[in-house]
Amino acid sequence: MTNQKEMERYSVITEKNPREIVLLRGSGCRWRRCTFCDYHLDYSRDEKENYHLNRRELAKVTGRYHCLEAINSGSFCDLDERTMTLIEETCLKRDIRQLHFECHWIHRAEIPAVRRRFADRGITVKIKSGIETFDYNFRENILRKGIDEADPARICAPFDEICLLFGLTGQTAASMRRDIETGLALNERVCINIMTENTTAVRPDRDVIAVFARELYPLYIDDPRVDILMENTDFGVGGEQIPAREL
Ligand code: SF4
Numbered sequence: 224m225t226n227q228k229e230m231e232r233y234s235v236i237t238e239k240n241p242r243e244i245v246l247l248r249g250s251g252c253r254w255r256r257c258t259f260c261d262y263h264l265d266y267s268r269d270e271k272e273n274y275h276l277n278r279r280e281l282a283k284v285t286g287r288y289h290c291l292e293a294i295n296s297g298s299f300c301d302l303d304e305r306t307m308t309l310i311e312e313t314c315l316k317r318d319i320r321q322l323h324f325e326c327h328w329i330h331r332a333e334i335p336a337v338r339r340r341f342a343d344r345g346i347t348v349k350i351k352s353g354i355e356t357f358d359y360n361f362r363e364n365i366l367r368k369g370i371d372e373a374d375p376a377r378i379c380a381p382f383d384e385i386c387l388l389f390g391l392t393g394q395t396a397a398s399m400r401r402d403i404e405t406g407l408a409l410n411e412r413v414c415i416n417i418m419t420e421n422t423t424a425v426r427p428d429r430d431v432i433a434v435f436a437r438e439l440y441p442l443y444i445d446d447p448r449v450d451i452l453m454e455n456t457d458f459g460v461g462g463e464q465i466p467a468r469e470l
Contacts, residue, residue: 230246231460232245232247233245234460240290240450242290242291243286243291244293245460246280246461248296249295249301249303249306250266250268250270250297251266251297252266252296252301253298256367256369257355257368258425259388260421262461266297270305273302273306274306277302277306278309284313284317284319285317290319290321291313291319291322291323292351293310293324294323298324298325298327300326300333311341311344315346320345321346323349324348324349324350324351325351325352326351326352328371328378334381338350350382351385352384352385355388357378357402361394376409383412384410384411386413387416388416389415389416389431389432389435391425391427391428392426392428400439403415403449407448407449412448412449413449413450414450414452415449415450417452
């Protein structure tokens with residue numbers, strides 16, 4: 224993508240599972256059909272430019288928590304090989320022992336190899352996947368997520384952590400709670416994203432968000448296995464960079 228605004232791409236998450244996080248850039252999500260998503264627009268076909276951007280961001284990693292989340296508006300397999308090598312080198316140099324990547328269901332067959340690759344260097348890989356909801360009809364016919372499997376256990380089997388998407392018309396307190404409990408039963412961690420306005424036609428439903436805030440947020444906000452992002456920039460990456468003079 225060209226002409227994109229400079230985004231914050233490095234941040235530190237100090238609460239729950241403390242970790243550093245980098246938003247890298249790859250060749251682009253290969254699914255790209257989710258109706259609610261526009262962050263797949265953060266990509267470039269120019270491998271060299273991606274590598275330079277990724278090198279700049281990875282240079283900020285200090286290893287303070289020995290844990291790094293490397294995301295890229297797609298799946299780890301969209302990153303170029305030089306970037307993958309640099310991630311590996313950064314982990315070794317900064318004593319990072321746990322590395323989190325994102326991966327879409329369609330690339331699940333590539334997960335064992337990436338786990339082995341990093342395990343050989345003493346680094347444990349955790350894979351997060353956007354499942355959004357376990358309601359097959361809602362997920363596939365409305366959100367067009369591209370997960371051709373209905374069984375939650377089979378869906379979660381390749382992954383360690385999942386993302387859920389709430390704040391959409393049709394969701395209820397009961398349906399959201401069911402999704403969270405299913406996610407927690409089948410995964411180490413669950414990340415809840417609340418829908419925010421973006422360039423797609425899918426709009427956040429203020430009433431559903433109010434229901435979530437009132438009935439579910441208090442139940443899970445202190446759960447160390449649950450991240451809740453009321454805004455999709457709550458992890459500190461993906462937002463617009465504030466020029467130094469405005470600080
Ligand atoms: S798989 Fe992820 S990046 Fe790709 S379109 Fe869907 S939500 Fe966006």
